[in-house]
């Protein structure tokens with residue numbers, strides 16, 4: 001992964017989203033900073049994937065706006081959103097991740113072949129390079145999708161359930177890749193369905209909560225996973241409310 005001069009910063013300004021005309025999310029304001037990994041948490045149907053669709057530019061805001069400063073994006077949609085009956089090998093599929101970098105007319109050269117081979121190795125897919133997509137297990141397919149995402153070398157990584165179907169070893173490989181991306185200033189936003197606490201590599205949590213009156217969901221909290229340690233605190237005061245956004249979400253669930 002190459003370092004880039006133009007990191008991606010994404011700012012939400014009073015964002016409202018209404019897929020299919022249904023008001024799902026409203027009043028969302030905040031910023032995803034370069035080098036940060038944000039976990040988007042919240043109960044089923046609250047609008048996590050909808051938010052990701054908007055960040056990816058697949059869904060226009062119903063109100064407010066999304067400001068994206070520089071950088072390219074790569075997106076991992078939910079696993080079942082892609083039809084893999086298309087007759088192509090795993091390697092051929094992963095190689096399509098290079099299209100945004102190569103443009104329509106440049107062919108794949110030696111350097112690109114090396115990048116593909118290295119990426120397949122990093123996700124333990126080298127032995128499966130010639131396998132048709134349809135023959136992959138769920139976990140192998142998820143790793144193939146991650147390999148394609150990784151090859152895109154994008155500044156903003158949008159991930160919907162990145163650890164779906166991954167065993168422990170594969171999850172660790174994914175974490176290593178994401179840590180590498182964060183170390184060179186990439187911005188990671190991941191929807192983590194059914195989780196109350198994000199894995200360790202996430203440093204920010206955006207927790208969404210449904211509206212009790214049936215209106216659009218809103219932001220419950222958005223901030224660092226670990227609250228800053230006070231430098232001078234002789235007597236710890238009782239905490240009436242949760243200390244971290246993740247704790248807030250866990251308490252609400």
Ligand SMILES: Nc1ncnc2c1ncn2[C@@H]1O[C@H](COP(=O)(O)OP(=O)(O)OP(=O)(O)O)[C@@H](O)[C@H]1O
Pocket residue numbers: 019020021022024042043044045046047048049050051193194
């Ligand atoms: N195109 C659409 N038309 C109408 N409603 C939609 C559309 N897309 C999403 N929704 C609705 O928006 C709400 C939020 O869906 P979304 O998939 O974003 O939730 P989620 O938080 O990702 O849920 P889960 O954790 O179950 O995947 C749901 O009620 C869903 O039915």
